[in-house]
Amino acid sequence: xxxxxxxxxxHLVSARPGETLLEAIREAGITIPTLCHxxxxxxxxxxxxxxxxIEGQRRLQPACMTMVSEGMVVHTNTPRLQAYxxxxxxxxxxxxxxxxxxxxxxxxxxxxxxxxMVGMDHVRYEYLSPDCPVDISHMRFGIDHNRCVLCTRxxxxxxxxxxxxxxxxxxxxxxxxxxxxxxQPWGTSTTCTSCGKCQxxxxxxxxxxxxxxxxxxxxxxxxxxxxxxxxxxRW
Amino acid sequence: xxxxxxxxxxxxxxxxxxxxxILYCSATGCQASGALEVKRRLEGLLAETGRQVEIDVGxxxxxxxxxxxxxxxxxxxGATFEHVKPDDAGEIVAALDGHACHVARCDQDHPFxxxxxxxxxxxxxxxNPDRIEDYIAVGGYRSLYHVIHEMTPAEVIQAITRxxxxxxxxxxxxxxxxxxxxxxxxxxxxxxxxxxxxxDPGAFMDRSILESDPHLVLEGMAIAAYAVGAEQGFIYVRGxxxxxxxxxxxxxxxxxxHGLLGAxxxxxxxxxxxxxxxxxxxxxxxxETALIASIEGRRGQPRPRPPYPAESGLWGMPxxxxxxxxxxxxxxxxxxxxxxxxxxxxxxxxxxxxxxxxGKIRNTGLIEVPMGITLREIVEEMGGGTPDGTPVKAVxxxxxxxxxxxxxxxxxxxxxxSLAAVGSIMGSGGMVVMDEHTNMVDVARFYMEFCKDESCxxxxxxxxxxxxxxNMLTKLRNRQAHASDLVKIEELCELMRETSLCxxxxxxxxxxxxxxxxFRHEYxxxxxxxxxxxx
Numbered sequence: 113x114x115x116x117x118x119x120x121x122x123h124l125v126s127a128r129p130g131e132t133l134l135e136a137i138r139e140a141g142i143t144i145p146t147l148c149h150x151x152x153x154x155x156x157x158x159x160x161x162x163x164x165x166i167e168g169q170r171r172l173q174p175a176c177m178t179m180v181s182e183g184m185v186v187h188t189n190t191p192r193l194q195a196y197x198x199x200x201x202x203x204x205x206x207x208x209x210x211x212x213x214x215x216x217x218x219x220x221x222x223x224x225x226x227x228x229m230v231g232m233d234h235v236r237y238e239y240l241s242p243d244c245p246v247d248i249s250h251m252r253f254g255i256d257h258n259r260c261v262l263c264t265r266x267x268x269x270x271x272x273x274x275x276x277x278x279x280x281x282x283x284x285x286x287x288x289x290x291x292x293x294x295x296q297p298w299g300t301s302t303t304c305t306s307c308g309k310c311q312x313x314x315x316x317x318x319x320x321x322x323x324x325x326x327x328x329x330x331x332x333x334x335x336x337x338x339x340x341x342x343x344x345x346r347w
Numbered sequence: 348x349x350x351x352x353x354x355x356x357x358x359x360x361x362x363x364x365x366x367x368x369i370l371y372c373s374a375t376g377c378q379a380s381g382a383l384e385v386k387r388r389l390e391g392l393l394a395e396t397g398r399q400v401e402i403d404v405g406x407x408x409x410x411x412x413x414x415x416x417x418x419x420x421x422x423x424x425g426a427t428f429e430h431v432k433p434d435d436a437g438e439i440v441a442a443l444d445g446h447a448c449h450v451a452r453c454d455q456d457h458p459f460x461x462x463x464x465x466x467x468x469x470x471x472x473x474x475n476p477d478r479i480e481d482y483i484a485v486g487g488y489r490s491l492y493h494v495i496h497e498m499t500p501a502e503v504i505q506a507i508t509r510x511x512x513x514x515x516x517x518x519x520x521x522x523x524x525x526x527x528x529x530x531x532x533x534x535x536x537x538x539x540x541x542x543x544x545x546x547d548p549g550a551f552m553d554r555s556i557l558e559s560d561p562h563l564v565l566e567g568m569a570i571a572a573y574a575v576g577a578e579q580g581f582i583y584v585r586g587x588x589x590x591x592x593x594x595x596x597x598x599x600x601x602x603x604x605h606g607l608l609g610a611x612x613x614x615x616x617x618x619x620x621x622x623x624x625x626x627x628x629x630x631x632x633x634x635e636t637a638l639i640a641s642i643e644g645r646r647g648q649p650r651p652r653p654p655y656p657a658e659s660g661l662w663g664m665p666x667x668x669x670x671x672x673x674x675x676x677x678x679x680x681x682x683x684x685x686x687x688x689x690x691x692x693x694x695x696x697x698x699x700x701x702x703x704x705x706g707k708i709r710n711t712g713l714i715e716v717p718m719g720i721t722l723r724e725i726v727e728e729m730g731g732g733t734p735d736g737t738p739v740k741a742v743x744x745x746x747x748x749x750x751x752x753x754x755x756x757x758x759x760x761x762x763x764x765s766l767a768a769v770g771s772i773m774g775s776g777g778m779v780v781m782d783e784h785t786n787m788v789d790v791a792r793f794y795m796e797f798c799k800d801e802s803c804x805x806x807x808x809x810x811x812x813x814x815x816x817x818n819m820l821t822k823l824r825n826r827q828a829h830a831s832d833l834v835k836i837e838e839l840c841e842l843m844r845e846t847s848l849c850x851x852x853x854x855x856x857x858x859x860x861x862x863x864x865x866f867r868h869e870y871x872x873x874x875x876x877x878x879x880x881x882x
Contacts, residue, residue: 157651158805160846172845177651199842203811236835237815262804281646281804284629286814288804 118184127180134175148263152337206237209258217317220331249299260318266310348606360484368422373406377416388436408559414711427453458728471559479601482562490681503574509685511697516670519763528657529575532665537577543584544633547746550777552701553671557591561598567674630801649849692718696762706780723757737782745774748854750861787866794858809852
């Protein structure tokens with residue numbers, strides 16, 4: 113199949129057939145914010161941060177789940193998209209209790225980085241301040257639902273790479289929570305292999321290794337892609 | 348089963364039917380108001396007087412005027428009684444004998460009935476939904492026979508395309524085009540799904556069709572399956588409709604027994620099996636990709652489209668999803684021809700649409716009207732205005748995805764384009780009438796609360812946006828909002844409309860946007876005094 117040529121932000125870019133728009137955009141050296149996407153995992157198009165404008169299409173499309181096609185004309189960073197991205201990050205910060213000053217991931221947090229990237233310097237929406245639990249029943253890891261953004265990267269890492277599917281989502285709307293097994297304490301899970309991939313995939317400090325304190329949890333989510341690559345090459 | 352056997356069943360059925368009949372509505376609405384007790388008393392009375400053979404007491408489907416149940420009709424006179432109480436049994440039998448009767452009668456000459464054009468509901472109130480023989484006696488399953496033996500799949504799709512039928516689930520996608528896409532999409536297997544997850548507040552026409560004429564939907568699905576090349580169908584029906592589920596199960600079993608579903612239908616090479624999947628109460632499962640996920644046994648969450656289900660749907664196979672009412676239109680098109688169908692309605696919206704007329708309205712119930720009828724004709728003539736004569740303020744169409752249309756725009760014809768032009772949608776057919784006492788901010792709040800409860804939580808704009816909007820509307824209602832909150836409300840509405848993943852989130856702001864557009868002063872009146880100091 114022939115390579116595709118498309119225009120991204122005014123630049124002509126070539127892409128492999130079957131590639132996603134996000135891959136083509138990144139290859140062209142353009143950075144757009146993503147949150148639910150993680151290299152090595154399947155895409156769900158949930159966070160809506162990578163939405164782009166495609167000429168001739170009425171609706172904005174998520175770059176992570178849109179396939180490149182010949183002659184596509186794409187705009188990744190219009191003032192309208194910038195405004196939407198800032199609003200989405202604001203909504204996320206207002207949803208749960210994201211207090212960076214006491215967070216294990218502070219300084220190594222994708223949500224923090226995204227806020228800087230989209231220029232969100234304050235939150236105009238009312239903080240919902242939900243009462244979220246912290247589960248440290250697991251021997252090695254803990255989950256603090258106050259910091260969860262429901263990107264479901266842990267769910268997909270557990271299901272697709274570890275092949276266990278300990279994690280899933282329960283509840284609806286703003287009451288949705290990631291859960292282990294049938295919503296029982298993580299430490300009592302009979303399926304969890306304690307592999308820690310959920311912790312690697314987590315963009316914030318929601319899932320963390322026990323024993324770390326403020327700012328001590330490094331961001332290592334790129335290791336998920338490394339594991340996938342390593343398996344392909346059968347090292 | 349062949350055509351002769353079908354005709355024989357019809358003849359036998361008509362021959363053994365008593366001349367005198369008492370027919371009672373057995374749909375959910377009338378059952379809730381006591382239809383079954385009325386039936387027991389009638390049967391008891393006839394047994395006592397030894398007339399149970401001479402007079403038949405039969406269940407029929409919905410007679411339309413749901414607000415006045417239980418409804419009973421007698422044949423051959425056709426007189427219809429409303430608000431029937433068990434004690435009225437004697438009077439009704441007397442009426443059957445031609446004596447005077449004091450039970451309140453439905454005025455069959457009222458515009459509520461005379462302005463209707465029955466295509467989908469043509470058998471409602473005539474046949475017993477529990478008996479396939481009744482359906483066969485009114486010509487049922489002839490279209491399926493005709494299609495299988497005398498038409499190619501391409502000809503069937505042609506007929507549907509030429510009829511101009513559009514999806515009755517709300518968006519109005521051309522049905523023929525959808526069928527053609529599924530037919531042309533490559534796949535080792537294909538599926539037909541009937542979306543019976545009717546969830547809009549105030550809408551109950553799909554329930555009524557399934558409860559009144561389940562075989563009509565099954566036959567429509569079978570014709571669709573033949574046209575697109577599917578051998579398996581699913582009806583995704585919400586768990587809150589137990590009577591519809593029971594009648595569908597019965598109908599499927601009867602059709603299978605008669606060789607009208609299953610293997611080698613009408614002794615041809617065409618096989619089609621239908622199974623029921625019961626939803627567990629999530630509104631979002633009416634969204635086609637979420638519905639498919641739910642049938643597959645996964646969490647009912649939508650996924651981005653494209654690919655559309657027509658290309659990659661159930662288990663990745665080409666899948667045709669149509670609404671109950673869409674399938675229910677199919678046999679009429681096959682029977683009478685696409686030209687007949689396209690002669691009804693407006694230029695771009697053909698045929699009829701069923702509306703569930705509810706709210707502050709005298710005649711509550713289901714009406715089937717030709718496309719292009721005006722809102723005024725529906726609300727004022729057919730609905731008879733508000734019960735206490737208070738002026739009507741607006742109607743809400745399209746449920747939580749729709750909008751409020753003010754009385755000043757009641758000259759708007761009811762068709763897909765016209766309703767969209769005034770900021771609402773056709774939707775599945777809910778039509779809620781509001782009078783002068785209704786506060787429009789309350790209306791917007793009600794629908795936003797509904798969307799907040801029903802958001803699946805997958806995408807951020809819908810998950811958090813609905814809560815923020817609801818909180819701001821509540822603040823406004825409590826006169827605690829600042830003028831800047833109104834700006835924030837509009838901004839959030841735009842964000843949700845443009846960036847939400849599925850139709851639920853994209854259309855959730857519609858009730859707010861349309862009330863803001865037509866009744867902005869009601870919002871501005873609520874901006875509190877404290878707020879003004881700050882500005």
